[in-house]
Amino acid sequence: MKPTADLLAFFKGGEDQIQAFAQILVTKGIERGLIGPKEGDRIWDRHIANCLPVTTLIPQGVRVVDIGSGAGLPGIVIALARPDLKMTLVEPLQRRVDFLNEVVIELNLPIEVIRGRAQTVKKQFEVVTARAVAPLEELIKISWHMIPRGGALLAIKGASAEDELAGTSLKKGSTAKVHEISLPNLPVARVVEVRKGA
Ligand SMILES: C[S@@+](CC[C@H](N)C(=O)[O-])C[C@H]1O[C@@H](n2cnc3c(N)ncnc32)[C@H](O)[C@@H]1O
Numbered sequence: 451m452k453p454t455a456d457l458l459a460f461f462k463g464g465e466d467q468i469q470a471f472a473q474i475l476v477t478k479g480i481e482r483g484l485i486g487p488k489e490g491d492r493i494w495d496r497h498i499a500n501c502l503p504v505t506t507l508i509p510q511g512v513r514v515v516d517i518g519s520g521a522g523l524p525g526i527v528i529a530l531a532r533p534d535l536k537m538t539l540v541e542p543l544q545r546r547v548d549f550l551n552e553v554v555i556e557l558n559l560p561i562e563v564i565r566g567r568a569q570t571v572k573k574q575f576e577v578v579t580a581r582a583v584a585p586l587e588e589l590i591k592i593s594w595h596m597i598p599r600g601g602a603l604l605a606i607k608g609a610s611a612e613d614e615l616a617g618t619s620l621k622k623g624s625t626a627k628v629h630e631i632s633l634p635n636l637p638v639a640r641v642v643e644v645r646k647g648a
Pocket residue numbers: 517518519520521522523524540541542543546566567568569580581582583592
């Protein structure tokens with residue numbers, strides 16, 4: 451499957467790299483079981499497109515960590531769409547870490563890859579992202595120590611984002627909201643922002 455011009459327009463200067471990443475996902479990613487065999491045809495519209503709306507919520511030049519990055523979603527996509535960011539990927543499973551390191555080398559990306567669970571990471575990042583890693587309350591628990599005051603967790607969620615947020619206990623002093631983001635010719639996406647009080 452080929453990307454639409456609208457999708458490629460999010461990767462100004464990085465068009466070749468995002469296409470190379472998509473190609474790696476549908477070849478090595480599927481061969482190694484990191485992406486389901488049926489996902490090959492949907493890599494652009496279902497996966498890469500789903501990782502883009504969150505980029506509109508991230509301030510310029512900040513440190514971002516993507517926890518549970520798996521095959522690099524959304525972390526690699528964010529890094530390619532927003533080369534101004536300092537991106538780190540956190541992933542506990544060695545074979546996924548090996549894949550991420552290969553992608554980083556092959557595409558020559560300035561991305562740090564940390565093997566481990568989010569709970570064990572000692573650094574801080576203004577923004578934590580996550581997609582399909584855990585329920586919101588669990589995401590807050592495992593990432594809160596990484597977020598400085600004023601920083602935020604941005605969790606890419608589906609249609610039930612509002613319900614999930616309503617059923618989540620927030621940490622004292624934090625605020626949360628659901629962003630419904632409509633980018634040109636992309637499906638509406640929902641991102642839950644949980645911000646640590648300044
Ligand atoms: C369903 S996959 C989603 C991968 C990717 N984010 C995506 O959207 O395709 C969940 C990932 O979270 C990772 N994971 C699970 N628990 C974690 C934790 N405590 N800290 C960091 N990553 C974790 C798993 O190893 C796995 O790669």
